[in-house]
Amino acid sequence: MASAGLWMLALLAALVVATGLPVWALLVGVASLFAALGVALSAFDSSVLSAVYPRLTNLLEMDLLQAMPLYVFIGVLLQRLPVADALFGAFARALRPTRAAPSLAALALGALVAPMNGSVASSSALLARLVAPRLTALPAGRGVALVAAAATVGVVVPPSLVLLFLGDAMMRAHTEAANLAGAASALATQRIVNTQDVLHAALLPAALVLLLWALAAWWQGRGREHEVAPLPLRRLLLAVAATLGILALLAAVFTGRLFAVEGAATGGCVLAVLTLVTRTLDRAAWRAVLLDTLALSGALFAVLAGATTFSLVFGLFGTGPWLAQLTQASSWPPAVLAACLLAGVAACAWVLDAFEMIFVIVPVVGPLLVLRLGDAQQAAVLLLLVLQLSFLLPPMGYAVLMAQARSGLAAGTLRVLLGALAPYLAGLLLVLAAVFAFPVLVHKLDEAPAATQQNAPPESEEDLVRRMREMSQPEEPAPTPTLPQRGRE
Template structure:
């Protein structure tokens, strides 16, 4: 019955594609269907299923999850208040009225807002509403603008300390613990802060290359604003607008940097932002009753969907393991040819395929707990594996025509998307992604450049080394 778990995965993927139901509903439905079949056949232990409530409660007691609704609230406030539009206009004005300014400003805005939106779908919605009309108004061709929206919406996957990184850090810690217990190696368990430090250099490299590419593409004559519709007169920001943009960048950027550097916990930074942004809205007069209602509805809807997905994924993985399919996948990963490198590439390919139908959160909750433990038994550097997973996800989200971000843009903007133009415009950004992914794959040290000296890349300890270290921690008895 080990194959029943794979049938569950296939059923869940089919239901997601055909029905359009929320992922948590699909995961729970697939789990219930599998249990209904497995119980009469004796393949599923009823006693194991009675442990589900305690398992859910135990997972929800994680302090890290307190940051989720606070981050979502920050993202909703930035989206509903006119801050995103102000930031974009300030970026364009700061870069001058040249043709490259709007593209560079759009990438920068995505880097600032996407980590708090977390979800690719939420980022696509925000950037499509704020950025795409402004790009068209400034004469940027539609295909180029849509490609920039797609790329900017995925920056929340790799730029720390995003919601995706926070949740992936927790999932990788559990997977690494499981792998260490199975192998018996004495290694330091990876944590969320390791994810932040590991993603810093690859994310900074990718962001810098995207900004440079956007600037270069904007300077090319075919993409200049003069080739598009006539530019409308730009309303000046004024002193208040510049002050708002500068304060927002300093505040949000400072919070994100403090969390990524380990100066603040994610919960502390999220609570600070969730308290400061409403105060700004009230003082500036931009947060009225209607806007506050919309912000709270968005926050509750997104947070509820995340926690429902969390419960659905916990149910799904429990049933999946009840059939013993996790052992089947462990044997499959262990049998992949090419040694640890072959296993790593194979698992990254599997995760990339799931990204065609699942969002980042769904992959973290459902796929990572299943595939990562057997992989980490062969590749012990969990931080390196985590960063490669993020980069592989981002690449998959942007591969047309089935990439998740591409499909979300098409769904949001409908018939205005010309796939041929979008593919041509996305190609150079995909080349940059492939370059960063390949560089990180070939140079694991890139992930550990930001590590403190005492937290170098993990390595296994022999039993004798572990005993020697334990003896060194015990004070020697006095000769008296």
């Protein structure tokens, strides 16, 4: 019965491709089907399924989930405010000497705004509305490729919402991998990574990806005459203030001075106040912003609820430990096994978006990848790069589909589109290979851990339960000192 979890994943993938139904509904449906089969075959008791409710309740107490609607609100509001337009105009004016100003400005806007947008879909909508009309002079396929690539920048540039969720998932994956490996393994002596470690690990690879993509955007857009409209002083000041404000917020979250929910709340409040002061949106527009925010946030929460139900049933079959045993007993080299796991992640990401991957696939593959690589930060960055790569693979790549549907630009044939995407895919593959071969690239910004933390083994679930029971026991009252009586002095 341990292999039942793999059949769950296979059925889910088939239904996602064949039906087009919402993923959250398919997650709940597949989990319910296999839960009924598990109870009927006596694989587990039906009473254990009641754990779904407390798992969902505990998830809603996470800071990251409280930040998610705020990130969505920022992304929706940015689509309707002139801030992004002012930023694009300022970047285009500054990059005129390169003779590829619109292409480089689109990539710069994606790098600056995408981490605040929170999702690939939101970034695609913003860039399609704002950037696509400026890219009509490019040959067929190149504009779509640029919009799709710029929309995925938020996957790897910290501190995006995707990175924050992945950091939380990798913390659990690292703990599970250390427990599976045993107390005598090298993983047992490592400090469990946290979200801040993942943010630091992703910075240098993200910078390399942006540098290679800037070269690709310049190469494809160079030598063409582009009209760059003059930027009024008011818009220039708005662009400068917005750039400084976004960079300050991102730096505060990246360095840990602000939590993700605090940074998102600050950005949302600043944008809301700016909108109210300038009277950019009327009552109907505000209503549309709030309704879109509720709809997108509800969709993400629904995926999370479905993924939680799915992972519970998946874990009841014991598929995770079974896969870990197979992985550890395999005679294949660790690098080959890790490459196979990443290829499986790439195949799943071809039909799922980033949040569905983090909620469903990463909890399964993450511990196995950490076991093979022995480095949770390297595993996290590799997963990010593989996600970004899959989103850019036509015809099913999520970012490519969004760019084609929303930009209105000519994509040409599949061969033409693939040729336009080739420089971006090549740069991403180069960084992916470099991180795979040289793990030191993800440790350049590591903080030196204290000796006690570095050598402390991860606490198992049994140890945690025992410690909580000891803390809950009432302390015995100290004996009350008796005062000497006068007659006996």
